[in-house]
Amino acid sequence: MADVAAEAHVSVKTVSRVVNHEPGVRPDTAERVRAVIERLGFRRHDGARLMRQGRTFTIALVVEDLANPFYSQVGAAVEREARIRQHQLITASAEGSPSRERAVIEALVNRRVDGIVVVPADESASSDAVLEASHTPIVYMDRPVRGTPRDTILSDxxxxxxxxxxxxxxxxxxxxxxxxxxxxxxxxxxxxxxxxxxxxxxxxxxxxxxxxxxxxxxxxxxxxxxxxxxxxxxxxxxxxxxxxxxxxxxxxxxxxxxxxxxxxxxxxxxxxxxxxxxxxxxxPAAMGQKAAQQLFARLLGDESQAQTVVMPTRLIVRASGVRRGTPIR
Amino acid sequence: MADVAAEAHVSVKTVSRVVNHEPGVRPDTAERVRAVIERLGFRRHDGARLMRQGRTFTIALVVEDLANPFYSQVGAAVEREARIRQHQLITASAEGSPSRERAVIEALVNRRVDGIVVVPADESASSDAVLEASHTPIVYMDRPVRGTPRDTILSDxxxxxxxxxxxxxxxxxxxxxxxxxxxxxxxxxxxxxxxxxxxxxxxxxxxxxxxxxxxxxxxxxxxxxxxxxxxxxxxxxxxxxxxxxxxxxxxxxxxxxxxxxxxxxxxxxxxxxxxxxxxxxxxPAAMGQKAAQQLFARLLGDESQAQTVVMPTRLIVRASGVRRGTPIR
DNA sequence: TGCGGGCATGACAGCGTTGTCTGACCACCG
DNA sequence: CGGTGGTCAGACAACGCTGTCATGCCCGCA
CATH class of the missing domain: 3.40.50.2300 (Response regulator)
Known part of the structure; x- marks a missing residue:
């Protein structure tokens, strides 16, 4: 950004203004800056930007195994919700191990992800203290967790x-x-x-x-x-x-x-x-969507009590349930 | 970190040393610092850390649809390779749209992810210039892309x-x-x-x-x-x-x-x-693994020519291929 | 007693942005 | 002609950390 500023004979702040489409820049100045940006191939460093702003526009999803269709459908739904809100999604597999889950969650908290959706490996609320201290919103999915009450999306x-x-x-x-x-x-x-x-x-x-x-x-x-x-x-x-x-x-x-x-x-x-x-x-897609929506509600400042949502199931009747005379082939 | 430093009557640098297990801190000082860290619930801000270091320890995977079993298996494999190298994985769906893929890739480049694995939506190399300018390593999977030759993992x-x-x-x-x-x-x-x-x-x-x-x-x-x-x-x-x-x-x-x-x-x-x-x-798991490994080789400085790897396929013979007298049920 | 060297620690700058404040300039008005 | 207000632009600090270099202390040795 400093390079662009020097080249365009403006200050870095003006470049910043142009990059972010902020008002208060004369059209010809903006045009000159844009030309230099183009020529130099400048790209804003979002890491620095987000650090300055204190948010990361990133949420995370922690599951057991991303290859399992149940979780991958959840993942697709969460990613979709994140994307339409300009957030990115970090996915991580805990492989069913509570200790790995703990490590993964702490790493995510260290990265200051804005929020986390977790399908917990067990009920032990192993990262409770960390989440509490960091005020990172979290939504549990599929299974409840002991300890501090938190938003939880379950299936019936x-x-x-x-x-x-x-x-x-x-x-x-x-x-x-x-x-x-x-x-x-x-x-x-x-x-x-x-x-x-x-x-x-x-x-x-x-x-x-x-x-x-x-x-x-x-x-x-x-x-x-x-x-x-x-x-x-x-x-x-x-x-x-x-x-x-x-x-x-x-x-x-x-x-x-x-x-x-x-x-x-x-x-x-x-x-x-x-x-x-x-x-x-x-x-699973509905559950993932619901979980993400709940998480984003928290990110937008919803301070209401943690709630548990139980999603309905549906019996899909095909034929294997009727009384039968012939074996399954 | 400043708070911890003040509380422990040391400098921030010493706190940094303790947090990162760097040598050159007397055991009793380190212990005192650790106690304060514990008491204050301090967590290192990895965003700031990584910005200082110029790397993000993050790679990204861009696919069409994470819910498709083919891609979710790829995703699980890539995530695994990332995790064992202490990297995190950002997943993004382009939903088969070249323009969305382009937007997604540019957002990832702006975040300075260390590298990207992409299953490209088409062959148009739409983000070529951006990738070139940012020197972000990329590996294409499943489908080749025109333009600058890049590492590509295909199936036979x-x-x-x-x-x-x-x-x-x-x-x-x-x-x-x-x-x-x-x-x-x-x-x-x-x-x-x-x-x-x-x-x-x-x-x-x-x-x-x-x-x-x-x-x-x-x-x-x-x-x-x-x-x-x-x-x-x-x-x-x-x-x-x-x-x-x-x-x-x-x-x-x-x-x-x-x-x-x-x-x-x-x-x-x-x-x-x-x-x-x-x-x-x-x-798909082998392809994802191979792609990630190739990407990490680049991250470690492999400067050799871009290569295309064709992964073998295997015929799994069950019964539907033999000549039959009865219809499929 | 003076000095070299190792160890523990700290001061400071800088990573790339943006928020805040200040300033220059111009037009307009009484 | 001085004062007022608006527009555009820049200086500077700060986000939270780490790399570099400097400092102070203690030890051992001549």
């Missing part, structure tokens, strides 16, 4: 599972198995608990047919072959997330069992499986 | 298509249709051309059965019903990317046609379709 796990169970019951099922993810995850526990209470409230047999993960096709395979043989054999399966749905589909196909299935999380090819898979759909 | 489109055609021919097919994406995309044209030349070199009938997109299930449906009825009806289909594979699967199922299929791009549930879908697999 209970309602989702209930709709799955009810759907199966409506099609005559009474013996249903549930495959959930690692109970270390809050969502996995939520869905499991929702399954158990819904079963009870509908007066279904309470033989415990709940298997928590992590799951592989093999682990599903094993318990399936048990539960389909003993007394009161199961006729349907509910899976607790997209990865487990995949594992269950593989296991069911191998075993050639004519079981019904309702999966949690929609997936792109659900309609192309034979039979098409009925799923509980939670909308 | 020709080899991939050839392996698909050869696979089908080996299973007795001679009349094959190709569905490609919008020819505005370089990759779409590449794959189309590869299809045509491979057909010629293998001495197959050269009746033109090439349909370029954008494609919907309906558009595929329409030409399929033509090409399966006239003389020399097709017995197999090759699709030019994951979205078209999806459209073709839907169309084939509706039409109940016993055609064989080889898709471009692997997808998570390819093994679960009936029959399991044979695909040409290009490895």
């Amino acid at each position: 796990n209970h309602g989702g599972i209930r709709s799955a169970v009810e759907h199966l019951v409506a099609h005559g099922h009474r013996n249903i198995a549930f495959y959930g993810d690692d109970p270390a995850f809050w969502t996995a526990r939520q869905r499991r608990d929702a399954f158990v209470t819904t079963q009870q409230s509908l007066g279904l047999p309470t033989t415990p047919r709940v298997s928590m993960g992590p799951h592989s096709p093999a682990s599903v395979h094993e318990s399936l072959s048990q539960w389909t043989t003993g007394p009161e054999p199961i006729t349907a399966v509910i899976t607790g997330n997209n990865r487990i749905t995949l594992a269950a589909l593989l296991a069911l196909r191998e075993l050639r069992l004519p079981l019904s299935l309702v999966g949690y999380d929609d997936f792109e090819l659900a309609a192309l499986i034979d039979p098409p898979v009925t799923v509980v759909h939670q909308d | 489109n020709h080899g991939g298509i050839r392996s698909a055609v050869e696979h089908l021919v080996a299973h007795g097919h001679r009349n094959i249709a190709f569905y490609g994406d919008d020819p505005a995309f370089w990759t779409a044209r590449q794959r189309r051309d590869a299809f045509v030349t491979t057909q010629q070199s293998l001495g197959l009938p050269t009746t033109p059965r090439v349909s370029m997109g954008p494609h919907s299930p309906a558009s595929v449906h329409e030409s399929l019903s033509q090409w399966t009825t006239g003389p020399e009806p097709i017995t197999a289909v090759i699709t030019g990317n994951n979205r078209i594979t999806l459209a073709a699967l839907l169309a084939l199922r509706e039409l109940r046609l016993p055609l064989s299929l080889v898709g471009y791009d692997d997808f998570e549930l390819a093994a679960l379709i009936d029959p399991p879908v044979t695909v040409v697999h290009q490895d």
